[in-house]
Amino acid sequence: MNYLKYSTLLIFLFISPALINAQSNTSSEQQLSLDSGSIDNQFEYVIQKSNRYRDERGRIYKVVRREWLYTLKAHTIDSIKAIQDQLDQTKSTVTTQQKEIDELKTNLSSTQSTLEDTNKEKDSMALFGLQMSKLGYNTLMWSIIAGLFALLLFFIFKFKNSNAVTKAAKRSLEETELEFEEHRKIALEREQKVRRQLQDEINKQKGIG
Numbered sequence: 503m504n505y506l507k508y509s510t511l512l513i514f515l516f517i518s519p520a521l522i523n524a525q526s527n528t529s530s531e532q533q534l535s536l537d538s539g540s541i542d543n544q545f546e547y548v549i550q551k552s553n554r555y556r557d558e559r560g561r562i563y564k565v566v567r568r569e570w571l572y573t574l575k576a577h578t579i580d581s582i583k584a585i586q587d588q589l590d591q592t593k594s595t596v597t598t599q600q601k602e603i604d605e606l607k608t609n610l611s612s613t614q615s616t617l618e619d620t621n622k623e624k625d626s627m628a629l630f631g632l633q634m635s636k637l638g639y640n641t642l643m644w645s646i647i648a649g650l651f652a653l654l655l656f657f658i659f660k661f662k663n664s665n666a667v668t669k670a671a672k673r674s675l676e677e678t679e680l681e682f683e684e685h686r687k688i689a690l691e692r693e694q695k696v697r698r699q700l701q702d703e704i705n706k707q708k709g710i711g
Contacts (some may be wrong), residue, residue, distance in 0.1 A: 541581050
């Protein structure tokens with residue numbers, strides 16, 4: 503009997519909002535059922551179908567059939583289990599979505615890092631394995647080109663000077679060779695003249711003898 507009173511009190515605590523709705527919507531009583539509908543409708547069905555009991559003090563109670571309470575309890579447990587299953591599924595979905603969000607954040611961070619590296623590479627040039635800004639790279643390249651051009655001009659100047667010196671040396675050598683050849687001819691003529699004179703003297707000496 504205590505269990506029944508406790509169950510009845512528990513039912514009243516749960517169905518007090520439903521009682522208010524049931525009083526304002528008496529036209530829906532025909533649709534109430536203990537085997538279908540929401541838990542709220544099933545509680546309303548039990549309340550409306552239960553017998554009234556008045557004690558000696560005039561207090562009114564509802565006498566509820568035990569099998570209805572067991573059925574209602576089973577349906578309530580099933581509903582709670584279904585809600586719990588939905589909650590677990592929702593938690594699992596939230597966990598999965600959180601993992602996906604974390605992966606997307608990681609991918610976004612990696613993509614941003616790659617984009618920053620790409621921008622740095624786009625704005626810089628590699629020289630001998632070192633990254634340089636485009637301005638620094640262009641300055642260095644033009645400095646090297648200017649240096650090579652200056653060296654080219656220097657070597658052209660040196661070449662022209664060397665060529666002029668070489669030509670002057672060749673002219674001097676040619677002049678020296680011409681002078682030498684002239685001296686050689688003169689010396690040869692002198693030698694021939696001296697030989698002729700010597701031969702004449704020899705011939706004279708033979709004629710006197």
